[in-house]
Amino acid sequence: MLKNYLKIAYRNLLKKKVYSFINIVGLGIGMACCVLIFMFVQDELSYDTYHEKGDRIFRVIHGVAQEGVEPDLSTFWVWGNAPIGPALQLDFPEIEKVVQFSGRADILFTVGEETQQEEGVFFMDSTVFDVFSWELLEGDPKTALVAPFSVVLTESTAKKYFGNEEALGKTMKGSEAAGRSNPGDYTVTGVMKDLPSNSHFKFNTLLSLSTFKLSRPGIFDAWGYVDT
Numbered sequence: 001m002l003k004n005y006l007k008i009a010y011r012n013l014l015k016k017k018v019y020s021f022i023n024i025v026g027l028g029i030g031m032a033c034c035v036l037i038f039m040f041v042q043d044e045l046s047y048d049t050y051h052e053k054g055d056r057i058f059r060v061i062h063g064v065a066q067e068g069v070e071p072d073l074s075t076f077w078v079w080g081n082a083p084i085g086p087a088l089q090l091d092f093p094e095i096e097k098v099v100q101f102s103g104r105a106d107i108l109f110t111v112g113e114e115t116q117q118e119e120g121v122f123f124m125d126s127t128v129f130d131v132f133s134w135e136l137l138e139g140d141p142k143t144a145l146v147a148p149f150s151v152v153l154t155e156s157t158a159k160k161y162f163g164n165e166e167a168l169g170k171t172m173k174g175s176e177a178a179g180r181s182n183p184g185d186y187t188v189t190g191v192m193k194d195l196p197s198n199s200h201f202k203f204n205t206l207l208s209l210s211t212f213k214l215s216r217p218g219i220f221d222a223w224g225y226v227d228t
Contacts, residue, residue, distance in 0.1 A: 046198045051133045056096075060084055079103055082220040099125045099132070100209060107207075108175035109186075111161045118157070120203040123180060123212040132201075138168045139190030149174075150208040152190035157204040167191050174207075181207070181215040 048054060062080040085098040102123040108115055128134070129141035136144065137155060144152050151172060158167040172186045186207070195201065212219075219225050 043198060048198070048200045050196055050198070053131060053133070057131060060088070081223050081225065083223055097127045097130050099127050099130075101125065101128070102180055102209070102212060104203070105177045105180050105207075107177045107181075107205075109161065110173040110175075111170075114161075116160070118205050121177065121205045121207060122201070122203050123177075123207045123209045125209045128206070134195070135193040137191050137193055138166075141190070144190035145206060145208040146210065147187075147189070148208060148210045148214045149184045149186045150189040150211070151186040152192055152206040153188060154192055154194045154204045156194050158188070158191045177207070179216070181211045184211070186211075 051057060060080045082100065085100045089095050089098050104119070105121045105123065106117060106119050107121050108117050124145055126143070126145040128145060129136060136152070139152065144150065151174075153161070153167060161167070161172065162170060167188045168191060170188045172188065174181075174184055174186045176183050192206075195203070
């Protein structure tokens with residue numbers, strides 16, 4: 001019975017070649033589109049799921065409230081005021097760790113005779129490795145971003161500047177990061193594994209937030225300044 005059905009189907013395919021071609025190609029394109037959509041959705045839903053403490057990580061956003069006006073999430077910004085972190089930790093003891101970080105910054109690094117601009121740069125708190133599951137290959141995650149003018153490089157960035165030499169402990173001359181830090185000599189205190197592609201954060205260099213605080217101390221007491 002099945003053999004007869006297959007014969008009939010095969011004869012119909014041969015008899016109506018153009019119609020059969022359109023149907024087969026259409027079916028193939030439809031299936032390919034379904035697979036691509038599934039892969040896209042799966043990739044989007046996988047973002048930041050590699051963080052072990054992801055279900056306990058929350059981001060504070062900034063907005064301006066107006067009396068008598070219902071808050072609209074579209075008017076909120078994804079960064080906040082510098083004093084908000086310590087204030088939240090003081091008023092809500094259930095908060096275990098606070099990580100503050102700047103917006104993306106640009107900086108020129110000079111190593112030897114070579115100078116390159118790094119665009120994927122964040123100034124981050126020393127608690128960053130307690131909260132986010134970013135693997136530090138070299139250095140101490142507890143102290144890597146404590147001291148001013150400390151820098152943690154991703155593995156690929158370390159190779160770009162130092163090749164196969166050990167980067168830990170080396171010095172990089174950094175330019176001013178506009179509005180955030182003065183020029184200075186940065187010490188490489190850590191080398192971390194490159195970020196996975198499904199990461200919300202995109203960077204190749206982390207600078208200690210204490211560098212920002214040392215260079216622009218007034219900002220960290222200013223509720224009206226929005227950046228970190």
